[in-house]
Amino acid sequence: MEADGFVRRRRMTAEPGGGEPGVAGASAEAEIRWLGSRFLGVSEGFVGSLSPRIGGESEIQTVQIHGSTDSVDSSEPDYEGLPQSASTSTHMLAGSVAGIMEHCLMFPIDCVKTRMQSLQPEPAARYRNVLEALGRIVRTEGVWRPMRGLNATAIGAGPAHALYFACYEKLKKSLSDVIHPGANSHLANGAAGCVATLLHDAVMNPAEVVKQRMQMYNSPYRGVSECVRAVWHREGASAFYRSYPTQLTMNVPFQALHFVAYEWLQERLNPHRLYHPGSHMLSGALAGALAAAATTPLDVCKTLLNTQEAVVLGAAHTHTHTHTHTHISGLAQAFRTVYRLGGPSAYFKGVQARVIYQMPSTAISWSGLSSSGMHHQASRISARGNQLGDISFRPAEPELVSTLSL
Incomplete structure (x- = not known):
């Protein structure tokens, strides 16, 4: 150590x-x-x-x-660079703690986002904005309702973010030495973020499926274990990775935009890379907001693939005049379904909640990670x-x- x-x-x-x-x-x-x-x-x-x-x-x-x-x-x-002798476990521990903090502290907003992205919401689950949605959920369903599925997220976020940040730090240093020795490389930052996302999503995707099904309005599942058993029994193991290609399609550009924007902002706000927590939080928040807004259409498709809402499935079959598909599978089918049921504006359902979620969560994540790199002083x-x-x-x-x- x-x-x-x-x-x-x-x-x-x-x-x-x-x-x-x-x-x-x-x-x-x-x-x-x-x-x-x-x-x-x-x-x-x-x-x-x-x-x-x-x-x-x-x-x-x-x-x-x-x-x-x-x-x-x-x-x-x-000061941000860990010494060459820094162990991988240091990066993994820092990433795990930052990831759990990121997801848990903003979880109620994530619950609102999932509901606002529903294509065919129940009348009682139609919300005008994030605050109104939170207030109504608490009043009508209980104070703990916005936290349903939190345990599934915490279980997945720890190992997922540990792999994510460890891979990112390792690849960023290695690729920067090859592409632009002795200096920062935006290309290396983006490539490292993309590869790290592959590992992160492989671990996090099953937890996302369980979490979003428990966040739905009138969710039939009483707990995480019941949800896992029900999905496995009715839809098979593949249901937990049905949205994995879509998740990657969304997260690769998200992380590329996120990391490049973050590093670009750091060069402007903190060019000498001194210890300045405010610059990390501001850079992380702005970079997260930009990436979140740009990738919202893919996030709407991902939510549809994860939740497989019965009302949406019925409406989709009615529009296509066929009952051959029992589930929506694949990004292309999800993309067409979103357009048929909601038009172009449906691709940006929940964008406000998504941006509100990402801004503080990425700020918290970067400020937590940056503190892990301070010890070598x-x-x-x-x-x-x-x-x-x-x-x-x-x-x-x-x-x-x-x-x-x-």
Whole structure:
């Protein structure tokens, strides 16, 4: 784990080339004093009482700082990039936590989106906007109704996003080194996002089917296990992947637009890639909104394939004057059905809820992921000290938290 590297770096700092124990003790004391005041909320006096144990002496002398700060800043690497030694499990853990947060915190909006994308809604399930829909669902169906299917989403989102972000980070670095060595590459970002989506959707698609069937108005399923058994028994295992091609068709352009827009906005809002959470959240929100609006027609088709609403199936058979199809299968058939039952405007049903969902969820996801990349700043403390032959500690960088927590 990263903690091992953290300890080793501390040992390197404690043994400078000059062999001066006072310098080593002051370096360790400075780091722990800052950690205590920044994260533990304790006074410097309390943390200072630990210094004799750290430095191995009863008193710590004042240490002069030498060297040019310009030379340090000029060689400072991008804080967002994890060190080369960062393990895949670090990316997977960060992605898993960010994914679960993203889906769970905005789940009621997702429930509204599913209902607003219904092509033939019941009179009691016709909503004018997101707030009106949420209010009516809570009043008429109970306060917990917008959360139905949350457990299925949480179970799928953890492993799906773990694979997603681990694959993205790995491929982004590898492809950027090939396409544009030493610099950021939009093509590499987009390609990495596309490949990562293949793995994400393979894990997440069955959870999406179960979730959306439980979100429907008057859903007949009492729980996730009952829904899984019923779908498996009536429609077979293929029902859980009926919308997978459509999901990929939607998510590949979504993620390409999402990542390219995010990286482009970061270059404008945070060109030096300093630690600035606001820029991550704003870039993620705007990129998510753009990608969500552009891919809403495919999302409407995906919802139709997942829910297979009986009223919609009956209406579709009436329009086609045939009863040969018991289910809607494939993007082409779903696309035609949406047009026949609702016209061109039906392709953008639920676009408001989709954009509202994606803006904060992508902002949360990127801000959570960016914090996982901060921990390598701790290594710069000892690296700067070794390079300059002194102590060069900057307490304005809170990146040690991620290292200690992971």
